[in-house]
Amino acid sequence: MGRSTALKGASWALGVFAAACSGLALGLEWNLQPAASPIAADVHSLHEYVMVLVTVIFVGVFGFMFYSVFAHRKDRGYKAAKWHENTTVELIWTIVPLILLVVIAWPATKVVIAQKDTSNPDLTIKVTGYQWKWGYDYVRGEGEGISFISTLATPRDQIDGRAAKGENYLLEVDNEMVVPIGKKVRILTTAADVIHSWWIPAFGAKQDAMPGFIRDMHFRADKLGVYRGQCVELCGKEHGFMPIVVRVVSQDDYAKWVGERKQALAAAADDPNKQWTADELKARGEKVYASNCVACHQASGKGTPPAFPALDGSKVVTGPKEAQIDLVLNGRPNTSMAAFGKQLNDVELAAVVTFTRNNWGNKTGDLVQPAEVKAARK
Amino acid sequence: MSAVVDTHGQAHGDDHGYHPSGIMRWITTTNHKDIGTLYLWFSFTMFMIGGAMAMVIRLELFSPGLQWVNPDFFNQMTTMHGLIMVFGAIMPAFVGFANWQIPMMIGAPDMAFARLNNWSFWLLPFAASLLVISFFTPGGAPGVGWTMYAPLTVQMGVGMDLTIFAVHLLGMSSIMGSINIITTILNLRAPGMTLMRMPLFCWTWLITAYLLVAAMPVLAGAVTMTLTDRHFGTSFFNAAGGGDPVLYQHIFWFFGHPEVYIIALPAFGVISQVIPAFSRKPLFGYASMVYATSAIAILSFIVWAHHMYTVGMPVAGQLFFMYATTLIAVPTGVKVFNWVATMWRGSLSFETPMLFAVGFVFLFTLGGMTGLVLSLAAVDIQLHDTYYVVAHFHYVMAIGAVFAGYAGVYFWFPKWTGKMYDETLGKWHFWLSVVFINITFFVQHFSGLAGMPRRVPDYPLMFETWNKISSIGAFGFGIAQFLFLYIIIKAIRSGEQAPERPWEGADSLEWTHLPTPAPHHSFHTPPVLK
Numbered sequence: 034m035g036r037s038t039a040l041k042g043a044s045w046a047l048g049v050f051a052a053a054c055s056g057l058a059l060g061l062e063w064n065l066q067p068a069a070s071p072i073a074a075d076v077h078s079l080h081e082y083v084m085v086l087v088t089v090i091f092v093g094v095f096g097f098m099f100y101s102v103f104a105h106r107k108d109r110g111y112k113a114a115k116w117h118e119n120t121t122v123e124l125i126w127t128i129v130p131l132i133l134l135v136v137i138a139w140p141a142t143k144v145v146i147a148q149k150d151t152s153n154p155d156l157t158i159k160v161t162g163y164q165w166k167w168g169y170d171y172v173r174g175e176g177e178g179i180s181f182i183s184t185l186a187t188p189r190d191q192i193d194g195r196a197a198k199g200e201n202y203l204l205e206v207d208n209e210m211v212v213p214i215g216k217k218v219r220i221l222t223t224a225a226d227v228i229h230s231w232w233i234p235a236f237g238a239k240q241d242a243m244p245g246f247i248r249d250m251h252f253r254a255d256k257l258g259v260y261r262g263q264c265v266e267l268c269g270k271e272h273g274f275m276p277i278v279v280r281v282v283s284q285d286d287y288a289k290w291v292g293e294r295k296q297a298l299a300a301a302a303d304d305p306n307k308q309w310t311a312d313e314l315k316a317r318g319e320k321v322y323a324s325n326c327v328a329c330h331q332a333s334g335k336g337t338p339p340a341f342p343a344l345d346g347s348k349v350v351t352g353p354k355e356a357q358i359d360l361v362l363n364g365r366p367n368t369s370m371a372a373f374g375k376q377l378n379d380v381e382l383a384a385v386v387t388f389t390r391n392n393w394g395n396k397t398g399d400l401v402q403p404a405e406v407k408a409a410r411k
Numbered sequence: 412m413s414a415v416v417d418t419h420g421q422a423h424g425d426d427h428g429y430h431p432s433g434i435m436r437w438i439t440t441t442n443h444k445d446i447g448t449l450y451l452w453f454s455f456t457m458f459m460i461g462g463a464m465a466m467v468i469r470l471e472l473f474s475p476g477l478q479w480v481n482p483d484f485f486n487q488m489t490t491m492h493g494l495i496m497v498f499g500a501i502m503p504a505f506v507g508f509a510n511w512q513i514p515m516m517i518g519a520p521d522m523a524f525a526r527l528n529n530w531s532f533w534l535l536p537f538a539a540s541l542l543v544i545s546f547f548t549p550g551g552a553p554g555v556g557w558t559m560y561a562p563l564t565v566q567m568g569v570g571m572d573l574t575i576f577a578v579h580l581l582g583m584s585s586i587m588g589s590i591n592i593i594t595t596i597l598n599l600r601a602p603g604m605t606l607m608r609m610p611l612f613c614w615t616w617l618i619t620a621y622l623l624v625a626a627m628p629v630l631a632g633a634v635t636m637t638l639t640d641r642h643f644g645t646s647f648f649n650a651a652g653g654g655d656p657v658l659y660q661h662i663f664w665f666f667g668h669p670e671v672y673i674i675a676l677p678a679f680g681v682i683s684q685v686i687p688a689f690s691r692k693p694l695f696g697y698a699s700m701v702y703a704t705s706a707i708a709i710l711s712f713i714v715w716a717h718h719m720y721t722v723g724m725p726v727a728g729q730l731f732f733m734y735a736t737t738l739i740a741v742p743t744g745v746k747v748f749n750w751v752a753t754m755w756r757g758s759l760s761f762e763t764p765m766l767f768a769v770g771f772v773f774l775f776t777l778g779g780m781t782g783l784v785l786s787l788a789a790v791d792i793q794l795h796d797t798y799y800v801v802a803h804f805h806y807v808m809a810i811g812a813v814f815a816g817y818a819g820v821y822f823w824f825p826k827w828t829g830k831m832y833d834e835t836l837g838k839w840h841f842w843l844s845v846v847f848i849n850i851t852f853f854v855q856h857f858s859g860l861a862g863m864p865r866r867v868p869d870y871p872l873m874f875e876t877w878n879k880i881s882s883i884g885a886f887g888f889g890i891a892q893f894l895f896l897y898i899i900i901k902a903i904r905s906g907e908q909a910p911e912r913p914w915e916g917a918d919s920l921e922w923t924h925l926p927t928p929a930p931h932h933s934f935h936t937p938p939v940l941k
Contacts, residue, residue: 061873061876062861062874063857063860063877064860064861065862076789076793079787080793083784087783090780091780094747094751095773098769101755101757102754102761102769105754105756105759107691107758108760111756111757111758113757113758114756114757115692117692117696117697117753118698122752123699123745126744126748127744127745130741131741134737134741137737137787141733141787142730145733146726191476193476193477194476194477202475203475203869203871228560228562230721230796234793234862237789239793239795240721241723243650243656243657244562244656245649245655245656246655246723262862263862263867263871264864265864265865267560269486269563269566272866272867273864273869274482274869340483340550340551340568367565367566367641
């Protein structure tokens with residue numbers, strides 16, 4: 034019996050080892066993503082240092098235990114010793130771990146201090162978490178004034194299994210955040226509704242985004258490329274679907290990107306005083322709906338009641354348009370219905386309200402002009 | 412009035428002869444053994460319900476994409492799995508052990524407050540019902556995670572309120588149970604049973620009970636503030652009204668970290684009974700075990716913010732909580748060293764309780780080591796809210812507590828029932844559990860390091876292999892637990908008669924001074940201790 038137990042134990046250990054090896058052989062992702070900033074490199078070396086230390090301790094302690102398990106057995110006729118305390122030994126194994134902790138804490142302290150030092154940034158970007166997308170505002174440094182919203186670009190069909198999943202499934206966005214290489218970037222985080230958390234693993238940079246408060250962190254990217262992360266604080270239904278993508282470019286490319294972005298912003302600025310036709314509004318509204326509303330209210334307009342009500346046949350959508358404009362502008366407190374007045378411009382709001390009032394079974398025939406939305410803003 | 416006195420007198424005259432039968436026996440019981448049994452069956456039931464939710468989670472995560480459940484329901488599953496396992500399964504299981512064992516171990520006739528004991532238990536089914544009913548309310552159960560962070564809680568439906576009330580009831584139950592345990596241990600010990608002669612299980616529960624009395628009201632406060640924020644216009648956690656969402660996290664984790672030890676300490680206690688029994692050698696360093704347990708309990712109150720390294724604390728805060736957290740490694744290390752030293756040059760045998768106990772020491776320590784990695788603020792910021800953390804806390808809480816629980820059940824089962832379980836099947840249960848649970852959780856270290864966030868219903872393609880392996884392990888572990896149910900039912904119905912001393916190395920009072928099975932009322936007169 035004892036022998037078979039020992040055999041089973043050994044074969045189990047072998048099995049785990051074999052699984053780990055085959056994992057490595059298959060080239061699976063099993064360790065921290067390659068560092069692309071000095072802080073991330075520091076975090077990685079600290080992690081490796083501690084892992085080596087704890088592995089040695091673990092193997093040492095359990096070396097003793099498993100020796101005992103094999104050698105000091107009743108079925109081998111081993112007689113139990115009588116002792117049950119030894120002050121010297123007990124003092125040693127209290128004091129030695131204390132010393133080891135100091136050995137670990139010293140390098141760890143240095144990394145923590147470096148990580149928290151957000152002084153003298155070259156570029157400051159404010160990141161706002163929304164349910165469920167990210168807003169970026171370049172607030173100081175080259176590119177000041179650039180502002181955009183970044184939403185998941187993976188098509189719904191891939192998520193629901195109606196289309197093959199792409200290479201960057203769930204890690205792709207419509208508008209990437211762009212930063213220059215080698216520059217210290219300070220990220221200010223905040224949120225509009227609930228707590229989110231902004232993270233790029235390769236930068237070793239993670240910071241919760243608190244509604245109503247501003248927190249900060251920093252990174253200095255030292256490799257060109259595209260880096261991907263996800264929201265890491267549960268923020269409701271679509272928490273798994275609000276990725277973060279940062280493109281690190283050369284200084285020249287960055288200057289070029291800033292120029293293009295500013296031109297595009299000027300060109301795309303919608304004139305709120307223009308009168309739009311019904312078809313224009315509906316076409317535009319469908320796009321706005323697809324990127325802002327579809328996660329909750331669904332493409333069918335049926336929603337997933339009761340948390341996310343249907344728009345098709347809704348009393349609000351088929352009722353007076355002033356009430357609907359007000360709801361979309363200011364949100365519904367204590368629900369996931371955000372105040373979109375802060376995220377969308379008058380044209381987009383007018384378009385999406387028009388779209389919902391004249392789509393699915395809703396046939397109000399109402400047109401909402403951007404000027405009406407502008408008037409409704411207080 | 413006289414009627415009441417009469418009934419009372421009659422019951423006594425009958426020498427405890429008043430035994431309602433059937434369901435009324437269990438509803439009205441004030442016997443510590445009956446109540447212990449109720450706690451244990453309740454916790455196993457909740458363990459299977461919480462486990463079923465884990466199966467739904469692993470099923471959805473088997474492949475990338477959304478296949479089985481929508482994200483909303485997925486969040487409800489993760490939330491309820493956590494709440495039910497922590498408050499419904501693990502904590503009541505150890506209270507069940509306390510009820511059965513503490514009076515027998517210290518030579519007391521029963522718990523100090525017998526009717527309070529009955530009430531402590533019977534609050535639990537109502538709390539559990541509230542949790543389950545929340546699934547059927549508009550909006551379903553809350554999908555906020557078991558930590559119930561504000562302000563996401565404000566967006567939930569009425570299921571959130573039911574959950575809050577459930578937490579209140581569970582907290583009341585725990586506090587009453589703790590008062591009972593503290594009073595029993597301090598006042599009802601047999602003459603000669605000094606505190607420093609108590610079995611270590613009683614010590615760990617005494618300290619746990621103090622932790623519960625201190626920590627549970629804090630949790631009740633946190634969820635009550637959530638309730639008033641939701642319905643009565645307060646702004647404790649709402650910046651727009653002058654509050655702060657981080658305040659919730661401070662309050663929650665001020666409860667939450669002691670809670671970790673509320674779960675771990677009784678498990679340590681069980682292990683400290685089992686290992687000496689099967690090593691046929693007294694527990695090594697008894698006094699240092701007591702001091703280490705107390706040190707862990709005290710430290711547990713000053714480390715809470717290590718759950719919050721990413722909320723944006725000042726550097727001094729990060730460093731303080733990092734240093735305080737690493738300190739916990741010292742007393743925990745002392746315990747592990749003492750267990751290994753107890754086994755060293757013992758005369759070991761490996762019946763099922765010992766297998767689970769050794770499995771506990773090995774795997775709990777593995778989880779402790781990743782805990783040390785996570786204690787370092789800089790590394791934690793990289794790993795916070797990833798599957799690395801999920802792996803870590805399942806090693807210490809799920810594997811740790813569940814293995815200790817199984818060790819305890821197999822160990823004391825003959826004393827409780829007078830029957831022996833099937834040793835071969837018990838060993839199968841252990842080996843299936845240990846293999847599958849490691850398949851489930853070991854690979855989660857890898858997906859976490861590589862960057863997979865927790866609490867997501869869907870994930871990027873690079874995490875697929877790890878999730879498939881993990882899901883297969885989870886299904887295997889889940890099925891293996893039905894074997895446990897079978898073993899217990901088989902033993903109760905047709906198990907062999909247990910010998911008077913089934914374990915030759917077990918030497919606490921329930922083994923040396925009571926027959927097997929232990930009589931319904933034990934120690935009418937205190938035992939004589941030499």
